[in-house]
Amino acid sequence: MKKIKVIGGGLAGCEASYQLLKRGFAVDLYEMRPTVMTPIHKTGDLAELVCSNSLKSMDENTSQGLLKYELELLDSLIIKVAKACKVPAGGALAVSREEFSKGIYDELAKYEKLNIIREECTSIDDYTIVATGPLTSDSLTDAIKTLTGEGELHFYDAVAPIVSRESIDMNNAFYAGRYGKGGDDYLNLPLDETQYYEFVDALVKADRVILKEFEKKEIFSACMPIEEMARKGKDSLRFGPLKPVGLYNPKDNKRPFAVVQLRKEDNYDKLYNLVGFQTNLKFSEQARVFKMIPALSNADFIRYGVMHRNTYINAPKVLDNTFAMKENNSIFFAGQISGVEGYVESAMSGLFAGINMARLCNGEKLLIPPITTACGSLMHYISSSKKDFQPMHVSYSLMTELDKRYRDKAKRREAYSNRAKKAIKEFVDRYIKE
Numbered sequence: 029m030k031k032i033k034v035i036g037g038g039l040a041g042c043e044a045s046y047q048l049l050k051r052g053f054a055v056d057l058y059e060m061r062p063t064v065m066t067p068i069h070k071t072g073d074l075a076e077l078v079c080s081n082s083l084k085s086m087d088e089n090t091s092q093g094l095l096k097y098e099l100e101l102l103d104s105l106i107i108k109v110a111k112a113c114k115v116p117a118g119g120a121l122a123v124s125r126e127e128f129s130k131g132i133y134d135e136l137a138k139y140e141k142l143n144i145i146r147e148e149c150t151s152i153d154d155y156t157i158v159a160t161g162p163l164t165s166d167s168l169t170d171a172i173k174t175l176t177g178e179g180e181l182h183f184y185d186a187v188a189p190i191v192s193r194e195s196i197d198m199n200n201a202f203y204a205g206r207y208g209k210g211g212d213d214y215l216n217l218p219l220d221e222t223q224y225y226e227f228v229d230a231l232v233k234a235d236r237v238i239l240k241e242f243e244k245k246e247i248f249s250a251c252m253p254i255e256e257m258a259r260k261g262k263d264s265l266r267f268g269p270l271k272p273v274g275l276y277n278p279k280d281n282k283r284p285f286a287v288v289q290l291r292k293e294d295n296y297d298k299l300y301n302l303v304g305f306q307t308n309l310k311f312s313e314q315a316r317v318f319k320m321i322p323a324l325s326n327a328d329f330i331r332y333g334v335m336h337r338n339t340y341i342n343a344p345k346v347l348d349n350t351f352a353m354k355e356n357n358s359i360f361f362a363g364q365i366s367g368v369e370g371y372v373e374s375a376m377s378g379l380f381a382g383i384n385m386a387r388l389c390n391g392e393k394l395l396i397p398p399i400t401t402a403c404g405s406l407m408h409y410i411s412s413s414k415k416d417f418q419p420m421h422v423s424y425s426l427m428t429e430l431d432k433r434y435r436d437k438a439k440r441r442e443a444y445s446n447r448a449k450k451a452i453k454e455f456v457d458r459y460i461k462e
């Protein structure tokens with residue numbers, strides 16, 4: 029049986045290694061820490077949680093809880109160990125960090141065919157899973173660039189918030205392209221003079237996330253957050269991303285005082301991003317301040333804006349929907365570098381990269397769970413989303429519509445969850461249980 033190289037002993041790399049080992053493959057797992065450290069990790073432990081110790085909700089009617097349910101059925105190492113060392117955290121799955129890392133190591137160490145190599149890996153061969161995370165080392169970054177092409181690797185997120193279409197108040201919104209160009213590609217949210225100045229005032233006073241020293245230079249030199257732009261003068265946004273020129277509100281045929289533009293983020297018309305709203309505000313402040321825009325007063329934020337260091341590839345261009353490279357199907361990417369976002373999502377991509385690498389080596393058909401599941405919808409999204417790809421976490425908005433419409437949000441979530449659970453059970457019975 030082939031020996032597989034897994035680069036990175038984080039959440040994705042450990043999960044991928046486990047899936048390979050339990051299928052009988054030998055694994056060389058490269059982890060550069062503690063010899064070479066990242067600017068954020070503090071230990072040499074496998075699967076170190078870099079920030080929060082929470083793996084988010086356990087409620088199976090939330091997309092995060094559903095993802096955990098699916099991963100548990102798929103025999104995920106990360107979920108198994110997290111559950112074994114959980115600490116009280118209400119409805120969330122939070123863990124003791126040290127016990128979590130130790131549990132992961134102990135589980136992997138049961139396999140004789142695992143070889144942990146404490147070295148920085150600087151090259152990528154065939155039959156490799158690259159799982160080096162948001163803080164991939166510089167020399168491996170160069171190797172990835174060579175593999176994917178210079179323009180297909182990104183080094184930071186400067187992401188504007190994304191809202192669900194169904195939560196936008198369409199009475200305060202209108203479709204139109206500036207000067208009538210571009211058809212109805214943009215959804216425009218008008219603000220009158222009072223609304224605009226109140227919004228700008230709240231924006232400049234809102235609490236921001238403090239960037240780490242190593243992040244400041246590269247991020248701010250590339251992209252200015254909207255709150256910084258607002259600080260330059262109370263009218264700067266009206267002459268920048270909120271400019272109303274060329275836009276007329278069909279309600280009164282007049283040009284609004286200012287306009288927030290939203291652009292479609294997906295192919296199903298379910299997700300919209302706030303154009304030019306790259307922001308460094310705390311999530312709670314984004315919810316408070318952006319809801320001052322009348323059409324967004326009840327907005328459901330599918331993803332908040334972030335600006336931080338994050339190494340990730342242009343997944344829709346580089347990867348197929350199994351996490352394999354389109355140009356070389358024996359090289360897989362997993363974890364944050366593959367374009368997913370978050371601890372559990374990273375584990376999910378590691379799990380499928382591991383399973384699919386094993387199947388590739390065995391000459392079997394590669395697996396993609398149905399798009400009605402949390403796993404399948406995220407795999408589909410990252411390999412097919414539109415241009416200007418930004419990393420994504422799991423969300424019901426990534427799934428295909430339900431057959432029936434539910435006005436009640438709780439009922440809708442339950443319906444998405446029930447449909448996904450049924451689909452993943454069938455998938456596991458058919459392909460995973462041997």
Ligand SMILES: Cc1cc2nc3c(=O)[nH]c(=O)nc-3n(C[C@H](O)[C@H](O)[C@H](O)COP(=O)(O)OP(=O)(O)OC[C@H]3O[C@@H](n4cnc5c(N)ncnc54)[C@H](O)[C@@H]3O)c2cc1C
Pocket residue numbers: 035036037038039040041058059060061066068069075076078079080081147148149150159160161162163164165168336337362363364365369370371372374
């Ligand atoms: C500052 C910061 C805070 C975050 N906070 C959260 C949070 O609270 N919640 C959340 O869900 N997500 C958070 N994230 C995202 C988080 O990084 C991912 O969810 C998760 O860690 C990704 O798992 P991974 O396996 O892809 O990467 P990692 O867990 O980072 O694992 C990658 C591993 O690869 C190793 N490595 C890198 N280059 C090499 C090389 N050349 N050779 C060998 N080894 C190498 C690294 O040392 C590391 O151990 C945060 C990210 C950052 C940067």
